[in-house]
Amino acid sequence: MAHYQHILLAVDLTEESNAIAEKAVALSQQTGAKLSIVHVIEPINFAYGGDIPMDLTAIQDQLDEHARQKLIAFAQPYLIPSEQQHIVIGLPQNEIHRIAEEQDVDLIVVGSHGRRGLSLLLGSTANGVLHGAKCDVLAVRVG
Numbered sequence: 001m002a003h004y005q006h007i008l009l010a011v012d013l014t015e016e017s018n019a020i021a022e023k024a025v026a027l028s029q030q031t032g033a034k035l036s037i038v039h040v041i042e043p044i045n046f047a048y049g050g051d052i053p054m055d056l057t058a059i060q061d062q063l064d065e066h067a068r069q070k071l072i073a074f075a076q077p078y079l080i081p082s083e084q085q086h087i088v089i090g091l092p093q094n095e096i097h098r099i100a101e102e103q104d105v106d107l108i109v110v111g112s113h114g115r116r117g118l119s120l121l122l123g124s125t126a127n128g129v130l131h132g133a134k135c136d137v138l139a140v141r142v143g
Contacts, residue, residue, distance in 0.1 A: 004033040004136075008105040009080075010096045010129065011039055013070050016111055023140045024109040025078050033107070034097040036084040036098050039071050040092040064089070093128030105135055112139035 009024040011017035021037075028035040041064060044056045061139050075085050088095045100108055112126040130137045 002033045004028075004031045006034045006036065006103060006105045007031075007107045007109060008096070008100050008103065009035060009037045010092075010108060010110045010125075011037060011071075011074065012111070012125075013039055013067065013074055019075075019142050020109060020111045021078055022142045023138070027107070027109070027138070031069045033059045033076070034084070035080055036086065036099075036103055036105070037075050037078075037080050038086040038088065038096060039067055041087065041089045042091070043069050045091055049088065060089075092125045093132060096125075097132050097134070098127050100133065100135060106126065106131055107138060109138045109140060111142045 007024055008029050009021055011020060012016050024035060044060050044063070064087065071085055071087055072082070075082075078114065086099050088099065096108060096110070098139065099105070108129055110126045126137075126139050132140065
């Protein structure tokens with residue numbers, strides 16, 4: 001097994017994230033690697049295509065704060081310190097790549113749904129992370 005120095009756990013904070021976290025924590029402990037965590041929030045205007053003629057800043061701020069609190073609670077049992085917890089806004093695969101490069105990560109751990117067929121081999125986020133990463137990617141099967 002490769003000797004990793006810094007592992008980035010990318011989670012969507014659903015119940016399935018625990019299985020992914022357990023794998024990342026085990027790898028971190030086996031290799032002595034630093035473990036960081038990232039959760040990416042897609043901007044509301046992405047979800048609605050920017051077609052809503054109103055300011056969504058307050059709603060986005062509430063979603064951000066809710067996600068931050070959820071990430072803090074999620075990271076606590078895994079002993080991931082606050083300075084290694086990242087909440088970012090944007091497209092998941094782009095932001096995961098950016099954080100991985102900024103933090104000098106050599107392994108990204110992400111969840112993958114076990115869908116069938118070649119085009120559904122990985123979920124769209126896991127697939128995007130895999131194909132654009134400059135480091136190793138471990139896709140943990142969930143669901």
